[in-house]
Amino acid sequence: VPLMKVEDVVRTYRARKRGTFNTYSNVQAVRGVTLDIMPCENFGIVGESGCGKSTLTRLLAWLEVPDNGSIVLNGTSLGTLSPRELIRTRSEFQLLLQDPYNALPPRTTVGRMIEESLLIRGNVTRADLRSRVMAAMAEVGLAAELYDQLPNALSTGERQRISIARALILDPKLLILDETLSALDQREQSRLIDLFSKLQEKNDLTYVFISHDLAMVRRVCTRIAVMYLGEMVEIADNRELFFDP
Ligand code: ADP
């Protein structure tokens, strides 16, 4: 049974025509994408800039609602959930971005940043909070001393670990990674790839890696979907991708 079932998802934007003041046309950024993401797999989505990856990412993370089609998580169609149910379900799938620092609140300590993620759910006691944050920090390889520090002195890799901890503390089933490794050097990429696989074994996580970087996706994913002009043109096992018998 798939963990996430994406069925014939369409997203159209109304955009002003280039060079005009008041002429609009429709841009079909995602045109009928269908995918099954299986539990505990590393699923890759690749494609050139402008092919619709960011739009698809926002749809998968339910930050945008598709004009057509459905996304079913664990048997529940996201479009049928009430706002209240959606908040609960949201913690099951978390989004990790390219540079989390832009998305993280400034002048907030590392500990607070991770705490906030948990406080939004509102079902944790003050006494529990610190120990759970510490445990999440240890799990992603952030030194305990960083708890009281501001993130401005941290490396991109460490900031990325903060956002991983923020996601993990909500006990997610699916992580959607949108160019999460793209801004990192090779060494840090390798370290995070190791961390992701360790976390996968321990927490039964499923990953969707979205990137323009085919080599990176081939390195980490078992199944890969190739996107072109808003459509999935190929979905194959890593070894069979681009292989015509
Ligand atoms: P990337 O390829 O890194 O996703 P883009 O330049 O395609 O960067 O998009 C950056 C942001 O601007 C995205 O949130 C995207 O949805 C939005 N965007 C892209 N094209 C348009 C457009 N024609 N009109 C309005 N917003 C757009």
Ligand code: ADP
């Ligand atoms: P990618 O992430 O692969 O670069 P995007 O999803 O950002 O692709 O963009 C796909 C297409 O949709 C592009 O033509 C882009 O200009 C358009 N687009 C994306 N977001 C918007 C938006 N908010 N408004 C209008 N057009 C958009």
